[in-house]
Structure formats: structure tokens, C-alpha cells
Amino acid sequence: MGTDVATDGAPQAAPSGTGTARGAGTERILVLWTADASLRSAVVSWASYGPEDLGLEGLTSHQAGSTDEPPYPSVVAALADGWRLVQMAAPPSFPPGAELRTGHLPYEVVLTSSAR
């Protein structure tokens, strides 16, 4: 195989190999995208980031396509399990002439926890 033939799954950033971030970080970020603007609506997409992602095991267990089912059925369920709300997106706007244009999932909610 020629060396110019690139792999198609290269990570965005190489893991450091230590599995820790500056020694003591434990905060984990959970990003949930919901079906509509209600925090009770179904989770339709999700992502999880934290300091263990700097290690190989953490990175490969929290990457694109790693799970088929959401960690919580709704944001409310995540709050009930101890996650804290950091931010939620404003409802989308619909400018004249572009009412039918779609793009990113609009209902993004960011949560955090230091105990996971």
C-alpha cells in the first residue's frame, strides 16, 4: 500500500495518552439535542465530552456513532439524574424567504456534571 493512501478515520486530535486533563479535571459535558423546544421532548442526538477523552479508551467510547440509543430520554430525565443545565439554544428564527431552509439541529442543550 502506498503511503499516500490516507486513512479515512483519523482523529481530530491525537490523544495525549495520559487520560487526564491538567491533573484534576473531572467535569463532563453532555450535549443533548431535543425534538422540539420543550425540555421534556425526546432526545434525538447526543454527545459527551470530558477529560478522559484525552485517553484512547475515553476517546473511542465517546466518538461519532458510538451508541445507537440516547443516554437519557429527555433533558428533564438528565436533570433528575444530577446533571446541571449550562445553556440552551434560543428558538430558531425564520427570516423571510428562508422559512423552509433547514440546517443544524436547533434545540441544543448543554449540561455538566463533575461527579462522572
Added chain:
Amino acid sequence: MSSDLLGAEAAPVARERRPTPALGAIDLAGFCVDGFLLLDGAVDGELNELALAELRAYPGHKNRMWAASEVIRSVFDVETVRGVLHLLAGTASYDHSSVHLTPAGFPFAQPWHQDSMVEVRPLAFDLLALYFPADTPAEMGPTLVLPGSHLRRVSNRSLARHHSFRGQRLLSCSAGSVAVLHAGLWHCAQPNRTDVDRYMFKLRLRPGPDQANAASSIGQPTAEVLHRFLAGEHPWQGTEAGVDQVGYAALWSYLGGSGDVSPEGYLTRTGLLGRADPTGTARA
């Protein structure tokens, strides 16, 4: 296929003879709603063996193999494959191609992305044809796609924050399969948990001026086709599903499908049916 885009050393894929349409109306509806078609096992075994051997032995640059390999080019000239590409892109021309290798045991997924930069054409689109020369089961890292995401306007890795979606689908397939993707489809490569290298050859095509109405021979939508559109929600869409469905119906109309297949007759009652820019992309 335009030889001037290929370079003088590369033989064009035959486009002189019009291929036999290989899709029915329900297949075209599936492409409009899902953004891809998987032609499972479309290429026969002997050609796959030749292609896989060449891919394994190829010493050159990943973007140059198309010009160097008659075997690879012949894969996309298989009647079924050629017919589907013509039906969805008209008299297409070569854009670029690439060898994709996920080595045995490679543990990383690609971030979710949409190929290239944000799309500005209202309805015209490029095609991606992904050829898998060997059996590619789930554990080998077939391409992961998000059905129905193809009309969402994003830019390359602007969606890379996501890890997973409800309704994401692995394109697990048998040897000789070709996945034909609307170039807007969200996708990513997956880890290879086997001890065998996984190969895929990607060909990107630009549409011909005859992409509009390229599938006009499909005819009137049957009840089955209408159901495909009206039941065409995907689990990740939530409350925006209806807006995406209007886009799928506009895509059907652009490709030459007859009738209004939008939910609640939306395109008709808003006066948008048949418009060149029904979803407002060019005006936005």
C-alpha cells in the same frame, strides 16, 4: 463524463450510450427521502477481486487511482451502477475521487461531516458513489449515514459536535456494493474492529445540465410512492420533519417526478410547486 476534467491519461466512463434506467419510482422516492440508495452486490465477484487486489497494491496518491486503473473505472460502468448514476445526475462529469482505507484495528471514527463546503444550489446536487469491493460488515467500519439529512445546509464539519443520532444507519453491505449518496448527506467512517483492512473507493460526480427532469420517465407517483413521502419522517428530525419533507418533495419534482408529494399539499397551496428555488436557498 467529461474527459477534460479527467486529464488526458484517463479514459472517461462511457456516457455515449444511454443506460437502462435501473430505478423504479419507489427507489427514486427512497433516494429523495433518505438521501441515498444502497446497490447491494451490484458489481460481480470477479471484478471485485480484481479491484480489491489493485487497491491493496496501489502505490500512488489516493486521488490519482481513477486515472490509473481501468478496473476501478469499469466498476462504475457496470450497467446497474451507470444507470442509477445517470438517473440521478444526468450527463454527469467527474469531480474527484479518492481511495479510502481504514486499516485493520483502527479504533477511531471520523467526525460527522458533510463533504465539501456549504451547498448554495437550490436543488441541484453532486453525487457520491461509494464502492465497497469486499464484504463490509458492521464491525469492519462501513460508512455511517444519517438518513434524510441531505438537504440540511451545513458546512463540512460544522456538525462535528454530534456523536450519535436516533436513526443513524450503518451501510453494512456485501462485496460489490455501491452506495449512491446525495453529496449533502451527513456521514462518517467508523472504526475497523476486524483484522482485515477495509477499502472503499469514492467517486464524486458533478451533475449534468439534464439532472433536472433526469428521472422524468418514472411517471406518476403510485400510492406506495405517496406513502413513502408522507411517512418519510426520520427519528432525529423532531418538529422540523415536516419542513424536511417539503424539501424531499421539491427534490422529487426537480428530478422529474410528477405530482405534489409534499405533506398537506404544501407545495401546491403555497404556490411553490415546480419553482426553481422552492426552499429559498438562493434568496437567503
